Amino acid sequence: MKYNIPKSTYPFIAILILLFLVELFAPRPIDWTQNFNADDKRPFGSYLIMDLMKEELFPNKEIEVQSVPVFNYPREELILPPKNYIYITNSLDMKDWDVDRLIKLAEEGNQIFIAASSISFALADTLGISITPTVLFENLKKTKRIQSFENRKIAYKKTYKFEKAFDMISIDQFHKDSIVVLGRDQEKNIQFVKKKFGKGNVFFSCQPLAFTNYNVLADNNADYIAGAFSYLPNNAVVWDEYYKPTRLLRTSSPIRYLLTHPPLKLGIYLLLICLIFLLIFQGKRQERIVPVVKPLRNTSLDFIQTLGTLYYTRKNHKDIAVKKFKYFKEYIRSRYHIDFKRNNIKELSSRSGLPEKTLLMLLEQSSSIESLTHLTQEGLEDFHSKIEYIYKNCN
Known part of the structure; x- marks a missing residue:
């Protein structure tokens, strides 16, 4: 069958092919979304952090991933051997009951490590700290931030440069009698602290971007991550995936899954283009053979005859x-x-x-x-x- 393609559709078809080729061969821009997910390989994901913990920081130790709030952790966590609970996110919004459960975990001997640029009022009040932005006019032109540890045993006079991946905040107010300062920046602003609760401790850093894929690969910043985690004992690790910024965007939709993988996304686009071509070339009506419809047979007489034969036979x-x-x-x-x-x-x-x-x-x-x-x-x-x-x- 021959198809007569109108010449007016040629530019439209050419544009579709060009868009397809551009999408196919165009370089992928870097996604700087702050997600902190353990399986995310983007700059601000935590895929390399997980590898670092498994191979070097906590070798031969179980790493458990939790996707529920702290309050929903199994009650057995309070009586099991001590663990390291790690929370890395941009905003740690814990409710009062979550904070109470977290502190109970610390009091039973567990170590809590938190890296967040903002925390809920309940958690800040329990830790006795206040996070303050340091966005001053003299800081607007700065493209890097230097971090260092107070403990000379970890890194004597050693500093770590963080370019792009840092937050302009610091820990301003805290109770000096109960909180130990562990790290500062180049302006002596407090960045990393520790507070004891019962048998355990809560470690808090206001620079969550320091614990991402970007800084694992940048300069010697992986040593800073190792130094921060060196305060934790070599115990099993519980990694949080619930308090992440992209938690509300997660979905099990098949369409979202297809669009997040480039090969599958390209296949979707190719399928849509093929459907458009199908509508163009097969859009006109095609004649079909009209089938012969036989009239319905009157079966009443057959029914009567069958019954009559039945009764005649039985008598x-x-x-x-x-x-x-x-x-x-x-x-x-x-x-x-x-x-x-x-x-x-x-x-x-x-x-x-x-x-x-x-x-x-x-x-x-x-x-x-x-x-x-x-x-x-x-x-x-x-x-x-x-x-x-x-x-x-x-x-």
Whole structure:
């Protein structure tokens, strides 16, 4: 079959092909979304952090991923051997009951490590700290931030440069008697602290971007991550995936899954382009063979013939007589609204115009037929003729 493609559609088709090629070969821009997810390989994901913990920081230790709030952790966590609970996100929004459960974990000997640029009021009040932005006019032109540890055993006079991946904030107010300062920036602003709760500790850093893929690969910043985690014992790790910034955007939608993988996304685009071409080339109406529709067969006669053959073969005259009388009584009931009984004979006679003797004779004959075990063909014909007489002569 030949297709006549209008010349006016040529530019449209060429543009579609060009867009497809551009999408196919165009370089992918870097996605700087702050997600901190353990399986994300983008700059601000935590895929390399997980590898670093498994291979070097906590070797041969189980790393459990939790995707529920702290309050929903199993109650057994309070009596199990101590673990390291790690929370890395841009905003750690914990409710009061979550904070209470977190502190109980620390009091039982667990170590809590938090890296967040903002925290809920309940958590800040419990830790006794205040996070303050340091966005001053003299800091606007700065493209890097220097971090260092207070403990000389970790890194004596060693600094770490963070370019792009840092937040202009610091820990401003805190209780000096209960909080230990662990790290500062180049302006002596406090960045990393520790507070003891019972048998455990809560470590807090206000620079979550320092613990991302970008800084694992940048300069010697991986040593800073190792130094911060060196305060934690070599215990099993519980990694949080619930308090991440992209938690509300996560979905199990198949479409979102397809669009987040470049090969599958390209396949979707190719399918849409093929559908457009199909609409263009197959859009016109095509003639089809009109099928021959046979008229519906009247099966009533076949049904009657089948029943007649059945009764003729069985020769059960009594059954036929009983059924005919049953249909006759239904006919009387529906037409005269009265049952065909002996005490109704007089009233039925007045309504139908038939003699009482004829109706009474039919009623007595039906009673005698029901008492018989076998009815002859002559008896059936006689009974049938009486019923037909009433059908024809009733008013």
